[in-house]
Amino acid sequence: MDNTADAIIIGGGVQGASLAFHLAQRGMKPIVLEKKFVGAGATGRSSGLVRMHYDTEVDARLAWVSFDYFRNWKEMVGGDSGFTRTGFLQIVGDKHYDALKQNTKMLQSIGIPTWLISSDDVARLCPHYYTGDFEFAAYEPESGYAMPSDTANSLMNAARQQGARLVQDCTVSGVKVNGGRITGVDTAQGEFHAPVVVNCAGAWAEKLNQMVGLELPYDTWRHDTMFVMRPRQAGPSHPATIDFRHEMYFRSEGELTLVGLEDNNPLGGSPDDESDHALPGFVDRAVDRICQRMPIMEQGGLHSAHGGYDGITPDQHPIIGAAGPDGYYLNCGHSGTGFKTAPAVGRCLTELIIDGEVTTVDISSLAPSRFQEGKLIGGTYDNIWT
Numbered sequence: 483m484d485n486t487a488d489a490i491i492i493g494g495g496v497q498g499a500s501l502a503f504h505l506a507q508r509g510m511k512p513i514v515l516e517k518k519f520v521g522a523g524a525t526g527r528s529s530g531l532v533r534m535h536y537d538t539e540v541d542a543r544l545a546w547v548s549f550d551y552f553r554n555w556k557e558m559v560g561g562d563s564g565f566t567r568t569g570f571l572q573i574v575g576d577k578h579y580d581a582l583k584q585n586t587k588m589l590q591s592i593g594i595p596t597w598l599i600s601s602d603d604v605a606r607l608c609p610h611y612y613t614g615d616f617e618f619a620a621y622e623p624e625s626g627y628a629m630p631s632d633t634a635n636s637l638m639n640a641a642r643q644q645g646a647r648l649v650q651d652c653t654v655s656g657v658k659v660n661g662g663r664i665t666g667v668d669t670a671q672g673e674f675h676a677p678v679v680v681n682c683a684g685a686w687a688e689k690l691n692q693m694v695g696l697e698l699p700y701d702t703w704r705h706d707t708m709f710v711m712r713p714r715q716a717g718p719s720h721p722a723t724i725d726f727r728h729e730m731y732f733r734s735e736g737e738l739t740l741v742g743l744e745d746n747n748p749l750g751g752s753p754d755d756e757s758d759h760a761l762p763g764f765v766d767r768a769v770d771r772i773c774q775r776m777p778i779m780e781q782g783g784l785h786s787a788h789g790g791y792d793g794i795t796p797d798q799h800p801i802i803g804a805a806g807p808d809g810y811y812l813n814c815g816h817s818g819t820g821f822k823t824a825p826a827v828g829r830c831l832t833e834l835i836i837d838g839e840v841t842t843v844d845i846s847s848l849a850p851s852r853f854q855e856g857k858l859i860g861g862t863y864d865n866i867w868t
């Protein structure tokens with residue numbers, strides 16, 4: 483086996499797969515080294531919401547560029563991302579009304595199809611939602627959700643068809659540097675050589691950064707979700723919804739509704755800990771909240787519940803760019819929102835690696851240097867996930 487490549491990508495999640503796809507599309511021959519299998523990390527557990535509503539322009543622009551891929555997956559990537567258009571609603575409480583208006587304007591100025599609708603409109607759109615606790619919401623009629631494992635696998639398949647390689651069951655245990663330049667990595671399957679190494683290792687990324695002497699503020703974030711079976715009377719679908727009033731989001735998938743909560747997501751746990759089951763107490767809290775927003779769910783039933791781990795940074799934004807030895811790049815710390823942006827991030831990082839400058843979206847604010855420079859990113863909402 484020839485273990486030399488133009489670039490080594492550590493991690494076969496949706497971010498590593500997107501980067502491999504875009505590098506290969508530009509004629510490079512990358513190798514993706516994945517310690518388990520494609521989608522084994524956060525990607526395989528992701529809720530897959532695809533929406534553009536954000537409170538910072540860089541996120542909204544990355545989501546908007548990515549949306550073009552989700553809508554045209556077959557033509558732009560090949561295979562299937564499972565994108566399903568359900569529409570998207572952002573519900574907030576009165577303390578966030580000004581921010582909601584401001585953000586909707588910002589999104590419209592980018593060209594994103596979104597506007598404010600009244601709670602009466604929401605009631606017409608979603609007859610089973612309780613709408614008595616908010617006045618208006620932001621609506622994106624084109625948005626919805628996609629299937630994260632399918633998305634990552636089709637990106638990886640398309641990358642391989644264009645000359646990328648994937649090596650699974652291959653844990654990177656060391657990053658090799660000579661004279662301040664990246665030369666390759668050590669793995670359980672031997673050495674791999676390349677002048678470029680990209681850390682796409684999600685919740686495990688800090689370990690790799692430490693291997694090249696990079697100390698960046700980084701933590702792990704655990705997030706549990708559950709699927710409930712909707713009662714038949716609740717209808718065939720409902721919009722993907724982020725509901726700040728209940729610190730919750732939910733979306734439909736066939737006869738199921740997926741629910742996640744935005745509070746009590748523990749930081750600092752090992753991403754290798756058991757996550758096939760949700761943490762104690764999660765299901766009770768999630769059932770209580772979904773029944774408050776959709777009272778008809780009291781007639782539903784629990785289908786399943788599990789968790790997942792992502793990397794998180796102090797400003798809850800990803801770290802994308804070069805740092806440390808020449809040839810070392812980071813694409814990690816997606817902080818619970820890095821599924822929907824993966825197509826655009828892979829394209830931007832490819833531009834940075836090959837052209838030395840990024841033209842698709844200005845991602846300079848996401849550079850690793852922002853922590854040392856005290857330029858943390860702030861939005862108009864306190865926190866938003868997914």
Ligand SMILES: Cc1cc2nc3c(=O)[nH]c(=O)nc-3n(C[C@H](O)[C@H](O)[C@H](O)COP(=O)(O)OP(=O)(O)OC[C@H]3O[C@@H](n4cnc5c(N)ncnc54)[C@H](O)[C@@H]3O)c2cc1C
Nearest residue numbers: 493495497517523524525529530531654684790820821822
């Ligand atoms: C439960 C949950 C729900 C979410 N919902 C949404 C959502 O609705 N919308 C959204 O946009 N985002 C969502 N997110 C966030 C999103 O899923 C992640 O940001 C995204 O999947 C991160 O992709 P990644 O490729 O960076 O990381 P991962 O998918 O975690 O991939 C990293 C990979 O690196 C591998 N790896 C680690 N260390 C090594 C090593 N030393 N050698 C080789 N391989 C290694 C791992 O095995 C893993 O496969 C959610 C996250 C979670 C956990």
